[in-house]
Every structure is written in structure tokens, then in C-alpha cells.
Amino acid sequence: MKKTSGWNRLSLTRKEAIFGYIFILPWLIGFLALRLGPMIASFFLSFTEYAIISSPHFIGLANFVKMFTDDPSFLDSLRVTLTYAIFAIPIGMAISLAIAMLLNQKVPGVTVWRTIYYLPSVVSGVAVSTLWVWLFHSQFGLINLALGGIGIQGPAWLRDPDWALIALIIMSFWSIGGGMVINLAGLQGIPTELYEAASIDGANAWQRFWRITIPMLSPVLFFNLIMGVIETFQYFTNAYVMTNGGPGRSTLFYNLYLFQNAFRYYKMGYASALAWVMFLIILVLTLTIFKSSPYWVYYEGLRKR
Numbered sequence: 001m002k003k004t005s006g007w008n009r010l011s012l013t014r015k016e017a018i019f020g021y022i023f024i025l026p027w028l029i030g031f032l033a034l035r036l037g038p039m040i041a042s043f044f045l046s047f048t049e050y051a052i053i054s055s056p057h058f059i060g061l062a063n064f065v066k067m068f069t070d071d072p073s074f075l076d077s078l079r080v081t082l083t084y085a086i087f088a089i090p091i092g093m094a095i096s097l098a099i100a101m102l103l104n105q106k107v108p109g110v111t112v113w114r115t116i117y118y119l120p121s122v123v124s125g126v127a128v129s130t131l132w133v134w135l136f137h138s139q140f141g142l143i144n145l146a147l148g149g150i151g152i153q154g155p156a157w158l159r160d161p162d163w164a165l166i167a168l169i170i171m172s173f174w175s176i177g178g179g180m181v182i183n184l185a186g187l188q189g190i191p192t193e194l195y196e197a198a199s200i201d202g203a204n205a206w207q208r209f210w211r212i213t214i215p216m217l218s219p220v221l222f223f224n225l226i227m228g229v230i231e232t233f234q235y236f237t238n239a240y241v242m243t244n245g246g247p248g249r250s251t252l253f254y255n256l257y258l259f260q261n262a263f264r265y266y267k268m269g270y271a272s273a274l275a276w277v278m279f280l281i282i283l284v285l286t287l288t289i290f291k292s293s294p295y296w297v298y299y300e301g302l303r304k305r
Contacts, residue, residue, distance in 0.1 A: 042272040042276070044056075045268055045269050045272040046063060046064075046269065046272040046275070046276050047060055047063070047269075047273075048269040049062075049267075049270075050269040050272075051266050051268065053266075056269065059269070063269055063270050063272075063273035064273055064277070066270070067277065073249065073252065074257065076249045076252055077252045077253060077254045077256070077257040078254060080165060080249075080250070080251060080253055080254075081233060081235070081254040081255075084169060084235065084253070085228070085229065085232040085233075087169050088169045088232065089225065089232060091173070092172055092173055092176050092228070093224055093225065093228065095173055095176055096176040096177075096180040096183055096224070097180075097183050097217075097221075099176070100180045100181075100183035100187055103117065103180070104187045114181075114184070117180055118178075118181055119177065120174050121174075121175040121177030122177075125238065125241075126241055128174060128238070129238045129241035130241065132167075132171045132174070132238075132242065133158065133241075133242050136157035136167050136242075138154065138155070138156040138157060138159065141154075144157075158243055159247060160247070161248045162250075164246070164250045165251050168238060168239065168242070168251060179228075182220055182223065183217065183220055183221075185220075186219070186220035187213070189216075190212065190213065190216045190217070194212050194216070195208055195212060218296060219297055219298070222289070222293055222297045225289060226290075229282065229285050229286065229289070230286070233255065233278055233282050234255050235255055236253065236255040236256055236259065239251050239253045240256055245260070254278055255278070257274065258271050258274040258275055258278065259271075
């Protein structure tokens, strides 16, 4: 009788599972070595005083106590980040949805316009920041020149504590191309029969938008909201290049303050504590949005409880 090897006796499902793990092995090694390992190390360092040139010294919860009781810069960075999120995320989502609806029309050359609106979102962050530094220049910037042309005295923008954060919020709309593409994909997935039926029933454009477009697009809006919250707390490049947190800590974003503690003040232990607090803030906000989703996110085919 011919003997069969152990490999041949395995079921097809088991063989597929083995090949699957072999194919993802490089990712697993990278995750364990470059992600999970540093995360565990940072968790340990968050309970220490560590200045790189000396060994970590365990201090318990002192970093977290200092953060909430004796560090005004931490509270300022949290305030700046939340203020930015409150204004930049909803306004950016509204603009990206409006542009996606315009680009969803069947008009000549629409693919060219889609490309034009998407291109700014793939340009390097440093290059974009440098461009906007000149656009916001108080004397030679195109924005103030345009305002002067209609009789308005433009502010100092990035050198004015009252306007610096507003300038960064305005700049954030430059990169709405990514959200626009996702919204456009969602719009194209809405059955046209729904709009036709609504028009026959006498629904006007606003009613069709509010009763059909928004409910059918709510999963896409939900995704964009989650990603917007996560990206806001990781906001760094533009603030670092354009203002470096100034003037007067008016643009001191949370992630920028974390970077300053780690690589300017060499307080690696305190920076690790800041990183874990940021992780918890993002986690709480994300879970809150997920918990609210049954009340405003509609999934076709699922009956609302």
C-alpha cells in the first residue's frame, strides 16, 4: 500500500491557512519588531524618568500626575487640538461632500476635474507647508493681496496668536481630496432608482438629499469622521514647519508637544506618557462615535432596532 505524507493528509482548509500565515509572516515579523515591541517599551518608559543619556528611573505615576496638575502646556496642546478638530473636521467633511456631489454629475471633462481636486492631497506635507507659509505672508502673500484688492486689511496670520490656528484650519481644506474620493465612491453606489422614485412622489432636491443621499452615504461619513478624529490627534507636519507651536503656544498641537518633549527636551519618559494619553483619548472618542452610530448610520439590508 502506498503511504501518504502528512502534508497530503491535511485538508484543503488547513493547507490554505498554512499558506496564509506564510504569506503574512513578513508583516507579522515587522509588526512584532517595529510596532508591538516599541509600544511595550513606551508603556514601560511612561512610568520612568528617561533622558536618553542615562538609564530609565522608575517614578510610577509621576509623569501622569504632572501632566494633569502641573503642565499648562499639556492643557494648551489639548485645547488647540480639540479646537482644530471641532472646526476642521465638520467643515472639511461638508466641503468634500459638496465637491463630490458636483463631481458626480455627468458632464464633459469630469474626470479631469476629479484629478485636479484630488492631486493636492498627495503632495508632500513639507512642500505644502512651505507653499502656505508664502500664501499667508502678511506683506507678500496672495491671500492678503487678494483681501487688499477688495479693501480688507489682512491679518498677520501665522504671526498673530488670534489668527494662526484659523490659518491652519483654512489650510486643512487643501487636502480634502482624499475624503472627496471616498464620498464620490459612496455617491456612485447609491441606486438611481431611489432618486427616480422620490422624484415621482414629488420630492424636491433638498428632500432627496436629506432623505436619500445622507442616509445612504452615512457609512462613508462615519468612516471619514473616524479617520478625521485620528488624523487630527496625529497632526504634526504643518504645525512643525509653519509655526513650530507659536506664536504663544496658539498652534501647539498635542502631537507637536509630544515631539518637543521627546526630541527637544529629551524627556522620553514624559513623551511616552503623553503618547499613551493620546492613545486613550483617541480610543475613547472612537468608541463614543461607534456607540452613537446606530442612531445615525444606516446600513442597507439591516433592520434598525
